[in-house]
Amino acid sequence: MARAAEADDSGRPGYARLDPQARARDHMAAACQLTCWHAGRLVMAGVQIHTRLPRMLSMVGRGLVPEQLAIDIACRLAQVPDGIVSDVEDAVMARVGHDLDGGDRPSRSAVDAMIDRAVERLDPGAAQDAVDAAAESRTVRFRPGRGGMASMWATLPIGDAEMLRRRIETDAAAAAADGVPRPMDQLRADALSALAVYSPAGPAEVVDGIELGQVQVGADLPRPTVGNAAAAGGQAIRISVIAAAARGLPDRVEFVTGAYTSFDWLCQELLEGDDARVRFEIIDPAPGALDAPERALRYVISPALAERIRLRDGTCRHPGCSVDARDCDIDHVIAFDRASPELGGPTLEWNLVCLCRKHHREKTFGTNSYRPGPLGELIITTDTGHQHRTRPKGPLARAREGIQEQVDIILADRLFSPDGYLTNPPGTDRHDRPA
Template identity: 30%
Template sequence: MTTTHPFTNQNSDPLTEALTTKFEQRFEPPPGFTTTTAPATEVLVPDAFSRWDPGQQRGYLAQRAINAAEGGTVVYAYACVRRATEHDEQRDPLDTAATMVGASMALSRRGAFRLVTTAVELIERLPRTAALLTTGWIGVHAAHAIAEETAMVEDTLIPELDRRICEGLAPTRRRTHPPRIGPLRKMLSKHVAACDPVGADARAQQTRRDQNVRMTPISGDHARITATLTAVGALEIADRIEALIRTASADDPRTSGQLRAAGLLALSRRWTCLPEPDGSHPTDPAAQDAVRRVIIHSYDDGDPDFRGLFLTGYGPVSGHTAVELQRTARRRLDALDTLADPDSEAARRYSPSEALSHFCRGRDGTCVFPGCQTPADKTDLDHIIPFDHDDPGRGGHTTSDDLGCLCRTHHRLKTEGLWAYYRNPEGVYVWIHGPNHPDRDPGTRIMSVPNGPLAQFAAPRHPERSCLQQESAEAGRTGDGVAGSRHWPHRRQRRHTERRYLRAQAEQRLRPTVGSAEQPQA
């Protein structure tokens, strides 16, 4: 492979130059934007690159430049780890770095932790492979796959594995692009098994911990259920669904996909036959109500022009679905002035009422830390100004103006003084560096806008509370417990412990059983 600059224009064709010039002349940044120059970098290309036509070269360089930019995010994540480690050896640097990455790149908590973990694994254990990322040959998704597949390999065997991976990623006469994720994982499994059979077995056991079922809302009042299971478990469920499909009548109007979806629903209800197209049991219409023991919370923002509802854990649904749900729904109305009253008796209690909890979660939608996507119903209700248990009148109040939704991770880091925040008079959350932030800068202001179904009511009813919150945040009064909530061991140590534990189990499984050889017959 050879290196070249991604922005060279020596081989560009006249049409491309004309289109580029036309675009640059017409482009004017919209309000709120300005332009800046991004850093350029050299990228890796195959030796055959010089023989390609200019159009192919331009497209190829564009992809390499994208990969190199993704490599820059990994380098940035590792720089955050270094700064966090140098600033405070007691706090977990990976936790601190993940919040820095998440805030600056608007990544979810899971995405930020994954990027930080990949940065540590590649830069500290696979430097040659990391170089392929920073020079644009592979992208960040490939980097994630490499970091995950090599996580259980012994440190002493990593250099040889790093060399094999680089050779396996190199272009060939038949392949001028990096392998895609599927073939890449197969190649990685092959090299890991060759270099470290114990690590390969430990990795197989580690993947069992990744089993999960997730629900993702999609359009049209539908949701997508994704499951990560063992191969045996997935085949068992698929076979059961196929068996249920065979119970459908010959004139059933549903497609095969609809029948499989109905089969999965029947499994969850422990039915031995498919439900009718309307969801009822074929022979017992009351069976649906008998098995449904789930309470669904929904929000109605009161807008007369909006005929739908917002379901907690899903999002907005159409008027048709809303009408069906409202037939058996129980409504609850609460005055916002009551929930925000700082002089009420409830404002002096630490625990919020059920009505206040539902409103705050419906207003914020998710954790209010920038980029975090943890649903509000899975978060803590945090007192923006810490609650004073000795004198409730002096501290933060338990009102809608003084509470924000924070996931447990960002709640802890806010309490430990790495971050602070307040709600401005428009209801937008403003995050600043706390007194213990590794790169504390008084000028930092990162905005986070509530995105729940009740976000239109986010503005505080008592704007003076915003001024008090801002003063508390800028003064570094983020709460007590700063010294007592430091966690040990750190994530890095926990990963090493997990590696040793899973490798020990793998060695025991792979060790030949003593005396298991068949004895010769007399």
Template identity: 30%
Template structure:
């Protein structure tokens, strides 16, 4: 019970506070999406302006922006890429709707539905849809997700029918995911074709329906157990316990007929042998409880995993030994980039200090203290995307982004198992840069503007001159072709276009083509 006196006006004030909080949340989301879109624009533009090494452009501006967003917001690669894609679409394709979100006149739920349902709309039609939706969205506050989706789909189908996702797009999203729930169970999430879904549903119903009425499980539990039976290639057995039951537990299959499934489990020695309660970890899956560890260990091949001692010859070889790879994957559990949860067993083994192939003794050694797991995307990002990393003896890695931000990741195994627990390593804390005064920050911005202005002006002038030169050549070639059509090989005698008798000009400019120098401004004529 709440020991307060009822105030008739209080509920109204609280509801007003909720509404204002929702509007403030919308404004904050709009500001975040604008910042993400601006970051994407910066990371894309710098590839065109700066004189960087060609390898630097292997990683696109979108990928580099997604990596920084994922690290800053602790998002996975997929979630960060989706956020950057939404921010770009909101800025470039739905500016009117973005303005309403920034003003708190709509919510992110509505905007996210519009983004998803207009993904394939052409740019010409998108402007009209954005304008019309911005006028109507104010009346959607009480609408459900389904009603908003139906309204947007109807408008898209009227203006751009080709943008409606047809069956060939939907079937491309087929997938099956198994996610641990942390309580000894797992969630199977799948998108399959209608035919496969109906067949799977009918098979589960058939298997669960064969059991006798005395089976103690519910229908949902029987269908869930039927999935395990399907995976193991056997019939679903009854659990009533009666000897006369026609569907009681059958004899186990022979080892040759049973499908062999291999997966790796990490657990403490005490959990496996002494009844300890520390959880275990299945690589690529997640945490399981101690009882499940012992059930699996009863029929498994066990191997003691300890940090290997690497001799001098092995440390100078690029390829890690099998024992080193096993130790690093068990220590890290996942990709070591901030926010990434890609399983370690599918990751590359990366040298933090690069291995010197010409003189291995001078480069990074192939030892656990210099190795970590990186998925292929983040491995390429580190190599070509401007990210820098430092690894410490306790396995922690400090990442520095191209914008100078630092992020620290620790090995996942250290959080679960004492064998991987970090030891004090005297790692220094990241030095905080001195705080600059407002005048110093303004002067930094002004100096940057002074440095970039001539570079950007020269780039824009060169691009404009290239377009003008190509247009001039195309026009002249078109006139030469017209002359040849009407007069054949007879030259023109006009004194105004003497160049028309010249050979056709190439309509591609060489890479080293330089435009003529810009003419100085005429003081007699205004610049407009």
């Protein structure tokens, strides 16, 4: 009776209904010889673009967005609530269109970050719901590979992933310091594998001739907090606060080393840790705040300025490259002239960018020309005359954009009345002007 009561307009009971998108997916998978996952994304993107995303539909129709990028954005926007999807679409597509116009195609992770920031700004409650829902999708998977190897994928809460990363990096660095003659990638893999030789207290277990250690979780081992992980590595957790209060915005808290979910979460982890140290750093977002005339003609970049460039850029600045800034070189866009420093590119913020080693070599030994912009823009002109432009996407760059957006809002409020008219059109007298 309950199932019969769920019957739709066609008279079918609930258990007999078929999802139209699922049916379309299955037909496309069979007709086009696609996997169900690929076909499902195509169907979802088509439905989203034609029913919920008019701005994207227009841009796709004019050929302004590559097909795969449009599919990625549409599938990601499918998770955005109806009440804010229009505003989120406007913000994301404006930024994507701006990047594409400059020859910089955003990566899938960059698109996810854009959408997450827009949702958080427009509906903080929905953003928190998305975080809670994502935590339910945590998983670890293994897949046999070739040559006696296997691959492992893990989707973890960012706090747990950070603790695991710190543990692996600490063990790998210790092995390297002991003189183990292996590359760091292999040492990290060995450190991860070594975690398997510990087991809860009980009878010793022997696996492949290896006697697993007996460890009482909660007694022999401290609680796995970020504080304990940082203390074990002998490092302070560095928290950067981007000063914005003077410009009408709350200060932004950014974490230079590692990644965390929220400031409150970090505080709780530190309070429960045994011996953790925290170092706060105030960062002035003004361009060139750390530039010094006495260092402009020196080739070596100071550690503070290098950290600032990484915080500004976020990733390698070559179009399409997503290598993290902390794994990149800091390069002079206009080459530094060692023989005559006053004639070469100065060591100043506007002339420095992050480039991964591969693209650093491409810049040094290739035939492209590179030109910097005042706020960290990088313009690359190929030998065929094509021009590509990238902009920094790190937390410092985002803070600058937020400050500028606030300034623009204040300016618009002064220029326009609530009904949309200019408050002081050209050619009119101001009645509030002092005599």
